[in-house]
Amino acid sequence: MADVFHALSSPVRRKILAMLKARDMTAGEIAEQLDVGKSTLSGHFNVLKSADLVTTERSGTTITYSLNTSVVEEMLALVAGIFGTNDEEGSQSNDGKA
Amino acid sequence: MADVFHALSSPVRRKILAMLKARDMTAGEIAEQLDVGKSTLSGHFNVLKSADLVTTERSGTTITYSLNTSVVEEMLALVAGIFGTNDEEGSQSNDGKA
DNA sequence: ACATTATTTCGGTATTTAGCGAAATACAGA
DNA sequence: TCTGTATTTCGCTAAATACCGAAATAATGT
Numbered sequence: 001m002a003d004v005f006h007a008l009s010s011p012v013r014r015k016i017l018a019m020l021k022a023r024d025m026t027a028g029e030i031a032e033q034l035d036v037g038k039s040t041l042s043g044h045f046n047v048l049k050s051a052d053l054v055t056t057e058r059s060g061t062t063i064t065y066s067l068n069t070s071v072v073e074e075m076l077a078l079v080a081g082i083f084g085t086n087d088e089e090g091s092q093s094n095d096g097k098a
Numbered sequence: 099m100a101d102v103f104h105a106l107s108s109p110v111r112r113k114i115l116a117m118l119k120a121r122d123m124t125a126g127e128i129a130e131q132l133d134v135g136k137s138t139l140s141g142h143f144n145v146l147k148s149a150d151l152v153t154t155e156r157s158g159t160t161i162t163y164s165l166n167t168s169v170v171e172e173m174l175a176l177v178a179g180i181f182g183t184n185d186e187e188g189s190q191s192n193d194g195k196a
Numbered sequence: 197a198c199a200t201t202a203t204t205t206c207g208g209t210a211t212t213t214a215g216c217g218a219a220a221t222a223c224a225g226a
Numbered sequence: 227t228c229t230g231t232a233t234t235t236c237g238c239t240a241a242a243t244a245c246c247g248a249a250a251t252a253a254t255g256t
Contacts, residue, residue, distance in 0.1 A: 003107070005103055005106040005107040005112075006107040008103040008107075008177075008180075009101070009103040009104040009106075009107045010213090010214085012214085014103075014180060017180050017181070018180055021180065021181065026232080026233090027232075027233060027234090028231095028232065028233080031233095036214090036215075036216095037215070037216055037217075038232085038233070038234085039215085039216070039217075039218090039233090039234075039235080039236090040214065040215050040216070041233090042233065042234050042235080043213090043214075043215085043234095044214090045233095045234095046234095058222090058223090060223060060224065060231095060232090061222070061223045061224070061230090061231055061232045061233075062223095062231085062232060062233085063232075063233065067181070069181050072177060072181045075177065076174060076177065079106075079170060079173065079174065082106075082112060082115050082116055082119065083115070083119060083165070083167050083170045108243095108244090110244090124202080124203090125202075125203060125204090126201090126202060126203080129203095134244090134245080134246095135245065135246055135247075136202085136203070136204085137203090137204070137205080137206090137245080137246070137247075137248090138244065138245050138246070139203095140203065140204050140205080141204095141243085141244075141245085142244090143203095143204095144204095156252095156253090158201090158202085158253060158254065159200090159201055159202045159203075159252070159253050159254065160201085160202060160203085160253095161202075161203065
């Protein structure tokens with residue numbers, strides 16, 4: 001999952017992850033602390049979910065977000081892949097432009 | 099340096115890094131293999147240099163790019179900081195939006 | 197000084213991203 | 227079913243990013 005990097009490239013999203021590291025939180029709680037609109041937050045959550053960095057659990061009307069620490073392993077492996085000595089990155093799919 | 103993530107978020111840039119892992123290359127060599135314009139490549143190189151992921155060395159008219167593996171350590175530390183158990187990330191500077 | 201080669205900067209367009217507020221959806225309780 | 231609360235989706239705008247080709251810059255050799 002390469003777009004973990006994209007997910008991590010936003011300061012707002014990194015902040016969300018840092019908050020989630022401390023404890024699970026609902027979207028509303030996070031929105032309050034970050035003075036960013038809830039709709040904007042929702043977009044960030046989608047990015048984080050797509051990257052599999054957070055998991056959600058619904059409890060009534062509220063949805064609680066939790067950090068998915070297991071993905072980090074994959075990410076570190078990916079980084080090690082780029083900078084390490086294996087030869088897997090040649091198959092990283094060309095961008096297919098022109 | 100947080101924008102290492104931004105630098106790594108582009109598939110083209112990851113590919114450049116993977117190529118550079120194999121051997122040092124000039125901008126022209128990389129441009130040939132990636133079928134992306136040289137001017138575009140130049141932009142990517144700036145991003146990679148800003149993130150300190152590559153170093154350059156001029157030899158006559160050609161500039162050779164090399165991978166700067168030492169930055170990876172910092173990056174992994176940053177990742178560990180977000181997902182680990184220290185409490186440093188609260189100080190990640192608020193985005194100063196509104 | 198001129199020509200050649202390598203790389204970058206410049207001007208431009210198209211796509212993506214972040215952000216907002218308002219409306220829509222989802223759920224639970226009365 | 228209606229109300230209230232929580233979250234997401236829907237236009238929309240502004241800023242950033244990627245891309246190109248052409249022109250400019252840098253370095254070297256003649």
